Amino acid sequence: MDAIVVGLGGMGSAAVSHLAARGHRVTGIDRFTPAHDRGSSHGRSRIIRQAYFEGAEYVPLLLRAYELWQELERDTGTSLLTITGGLMIGTPESETFAGSVASARAHGLPHEILDANEIRRRFPPFHVTPELVALYEPMAGFVDPERSILAHLRHAARLGAELRFEEPLLSWEASPAGVRVTTTRATYEAERLILATGPWAPQVLSDLGLPLTIERQILFWFDPIGGVAPFHQDRFPIYIWELEDGLQFYGFPAQDGPPGGVKVAFFYHGEPCTPETIDRNVAPSEVDQMRSVIAGRIPALNGPLLDAVTCMYTSTPDHDFILGLHPEHDNVVLASPCSGHGYKFASVIGEILADLAIEGTTRHAIGAFGLGRFTTPFI
């Protein structure tokens, strides 16, 4: 079998790696030179966790994602995954807390329930008020997106994948006989095609009229007041904190290397955009908005701003992924595992995309991610 993968970001880089590892001929194509900061997979850290408040059905995929990240670390001799533990903070009724507890219980995942006093005792930077609780899970942490894209691509290249950068896709066509892809430089033919174009998916798949929203997001790095020591990876976990109005913000421990400091961001809450129209500048009012949330809750984090960069979510209305065969071409596989929470799954999504390209099916439970949930009324 031979395949073409268009888009070598988080998902496409994993797909070329899995296809090459299974001995298939694969050509990967990207409009830029990955790992780059023009799409959805940059900013040095992505939360990974198991007690998934978004739905217990994600947990088996997560467990496999951990195994595959560790396998990639071994295969490439690179450190990609940092386990720090994670806190899911909210009121007892909040989706963040209650949903995480439900997932942990459904799958017997190790976890602890902490009240506000215990949170403050164990993690002093968090100034939680008495009505707040948290689920603590020891296996949470973060994946480095740029390093893991490069690890997947290097692994794929070593196994014979042909990778082409700075080569935008112009058009593609599929028939039962195979697929043909035309870029700015050449035309390629293969048996199968995987389209993993991230926030460019609405353009590449415009015929399908998928209800995807591209959302501008901002990542902030602050230099903590009093230094980074209380935010060190040994003692400060990743966290998601749900506010009274349902808005969530999240963050990471300190990471070595540029831009330094400690990263924090809002989950969703961005403006609609496109990869062409996104405003890459971050306004002072946007920094103030982030500060207004952290000032009373993680006061030591509210120091000088070191950096602020934009990134894009590609979101479905139900915030579940799109992952499956093209409704009209069963030799074309579509992947938009985003809605702001896809990166942690990239390793297992590579395995699933390879399964779908090779066999047209997968042993993994991806029924909830089919395109049929959006396209059926229109066909």
Ligand SMILES: Cc1cc2nc3c(=O)[nH]c(=O)nc-3n(C[C@H](O)[C@H](O)[C@H](O)COP(=O)(O)OP(=O)(O)OC[C@H]3O[C@@H](n4cnc5c(N)ncnc54)[C@H](O)[C@@H]3O)c2cc1C
């Ligand atoms: C600010 C932010 C924070 C996030 N935090 C988390 C988190 O903590 N945990 C988590 O699990 N997930 C998180 N996510 C979501 C996660 O990062 C995304 O789900 C993931 O990066 C999507 O990967 P992708 O491969 O679909 O897209 P991308 O990585 O953007 O890859 C798409 C690729 O396709 C290429 N491409 C597009 N069009 C063409 C074309 N015409 N021709 C050739 N190539 C093309 C692009 O150049 C790009 O390289 C976050 C996302 C953002 C933006």
